[in-house]
Amino acid sequence: MGGGYADFDGLAAVVTGGASGIGAATAALLAARGARVAVLDQAVEAEAGGDGGGAEPRLALSADVTDDASVRAAIETAAEAFGGIDVLVNNAGIGAIGTVEDNDDDEWRRVFDVNVLGMVRVARAALPYLRRSKHAAIVNTCSIAATAGLPQRALYSATKGAVLSLTLAMAADHVREGIRVNCVNPGTADTPWVGRLLNQSADPAHERAALEARQPLGRLVSADEVAHAIAYLASPSSGATTGAALAVDGGMAGLRVRPPGEATH
Structure with a gap:
């Protein structure tokens, strides 16, 4: 998968x-292209990180994004291990299935949380460090x-609609601080979560x-394809791009193609 x-x-x-x-594909790609990468997850492998010293290119940190103290500590x-933070990839997320009536209030709160x-x-925790960077970027x-109405995804879609609006608002808030904020919009990706859904x-x-x-x-869509889109938006090479939503969806958002075998007129 190297970046080249x-x-x-x-x-x-x-x-x-x-x-x-x-997230794993993105961390590997950024590291292959020269970044020092901290992986934040509830389940991280010790061998990804080393001792946290400044010379380590990879750092594995256990963190729960629903716990503010856990996030701030990670x-x-x-930031201390690397001497700052230049790029934040906000990738942690969970799925939800069902119509608007299929999940109770607690599940709506949990997925939004x-x-x-x-x-x-x-x-919020990373912004003080990003403000000090000459190449600050956030990719959600x-x-x-x-952007598309999908069946049985009411709760999940509501959260991702919020992420899209949040991305635009953050881009406006922080553009004058030199912090670019963009997002990627993957289609259905071949990830462990989708695999679990299929198996059910x-x-x-x-x-x-x-x-x-x-x-x-x-x-x-492959995880690597999404990772390359994230890397593009995070790279200093895309310094004029902010407030953008990059679709990586096999054409799902914008194309209306005929079914295979149907005649074209």
Whole structure:
């Protein structure tokens, strides 16, 4: 998956939800392109981090984005280890299934607490360090669910719609401070979470085929493809890009293609 060049040399990045899926792919890519990377997750592997010394390119930190004290402690540890923070990838999130009536108030609060307030807590803790960077960037992991109505995703879509609006508001608030804020909108990605959803269905193979078919490319998005989009938005090379939502969805948001085999007129 290597990046091919070292545009993140000398920069320090924090990736939440970095132990698996899109977060793990992003952390690996940023490190391959020269960044020192702190992975924040509830489940992190010790070998990813070393002793936290400033020379370590990777740092694994246990953190719960629903706990403000946990977040602040992890961000402070990362900043001290790396001498600052230049890039924040707000990727931690959880899913939810059902219509608007299928989840109770407690579940709505729980998913919003992770998917929206989790980003708020991490960004709030990181902003003092980002303000000191010459190449500060925040990238939030949003979703196609923020811009397209998907069945059985009411709660999840509501949180991702909030993330999209939050991204725009943060971009406006911090642009004059030299902090760029953007988001990626993945389509259905081939991640462990999607795999678990498929395994819970009555016919996993049929469900996977249906998810693949609704994306015009005819396949799921890979975690690596989303990671490369995140790296583009976080890189100093995209210094004129802020307040943008980059779709990585196989054409799902913008294309209206005919079913395979149907004649074109």
